Amino acid sequence: MSDKTTVHLMRHGEVDNPTGILYGRREGFHLTNRGHQMAQVVADSLAGRDITHLRVSPLERAQETAAPLAKAKGLEIVTDPRVIESLNSFEGRSFKRGVRDLVHPAVWTKLYNPARPSWGEPYKLIAGRMMEAIEDARQVAEGHEAVIVSHQLPIWTVRMFAEKRSMLHDPRRRQCTLCSLTSFNFTGEKLTSVTYSEPAGHLIPEKDRKDPFSSGSDPAESAQ
Numbered sequence: 001m002s003d004k005t006t007v008h009l010m011r012h013g014e015v016d017n018p019t020g021i022l023y024g025r026r027e028g029f030h031l032t033n034r035g036h037q038m039a040q041v042v043a044d045s046l047a048g049r050d051i052t053h054l055r056v057s058p059l060e061r062a063q064e065t066a067a068p069l070a071k072a073k074g075l076e077i078v079t080d081p082r083v084i085e086s087l088n089s090f091e092g093r094s095f096k097r098g099v100r101d102l103v104h105p106a107v108w109t110k111l112y113n114p115a116r117p118s119w120g121e122p123y124k125l126i127a128g129r130m131m132e133a134i135e136d137a138r139q140v141a142e143g144h145e146a147v148i149v150s151h152q153l154p155i156w157t158v159r160m161f162a163e164k165r166s167m168l169h170d171p172r173r174r175q176c177t178l179c180s181l182t183s184f185n186f187t188g189e190k191l192t193s194v195t196y197s198e199p200a201g202h203l204i205p206e207k208d209r210k211d212p213f214s215s216g217s218d219p220a221e222s223a224q
Helices: 033-045 060-073 100-105 123-140 152-161
Strands: 002-011 051-056 078-079 145-150 181-187 188-199
Touching: 002 060, 002 123, 002 152, 033 060, 051 060, 051 123, 060 078, 060 145, 123 145, 123 152, 123 181, 152 188
Parallel strands: 002 145, 051 078, 051 145
Antiparallel strands: 002 181, 181 188
């Protein structure tokens, strides 16, 4: 058996959110038609890969994103609450105007420590739970490949942690578009590299790709 194992962290597809609220962990937010198309494109792109394990956030948008891959590879979806969206005190608020909405006095008390961050789940806790899930997936898929379907902030945070980079960051600079793959490559138990690809990137409108408050990025994740 090969000593090479890859765990792909897949972000969910485009979400139907016409009012532009920060939906966070709320139920009832599903993929758009384009989001379903994105998920199918990724499933097709992985059809020839040695995927043997699929671990998924419990939120609807992640479960729906995982469905085409589960069907294509004949895999059971293992629901794992450790890869869920991060907690966010701004959940339910609308930030359609982007960071300009952060000047409102109602949110000032949550912004005193961006390094933690003070408005949501601490970065260290996010990285810790994600690394635990990645290690479990690595063990289950040892010598093969696994996919974890999660959310932008948890994926980006654990990547920064793994690369020993500061987890304090500008949301607009996250390299984690819709249905992208952030791949953790292991030799034995050792993480040897992190690679990134965008199998469904061509489906994201150009105007949305760098806007964290648009369909190109998830508002619930990008506010942190």
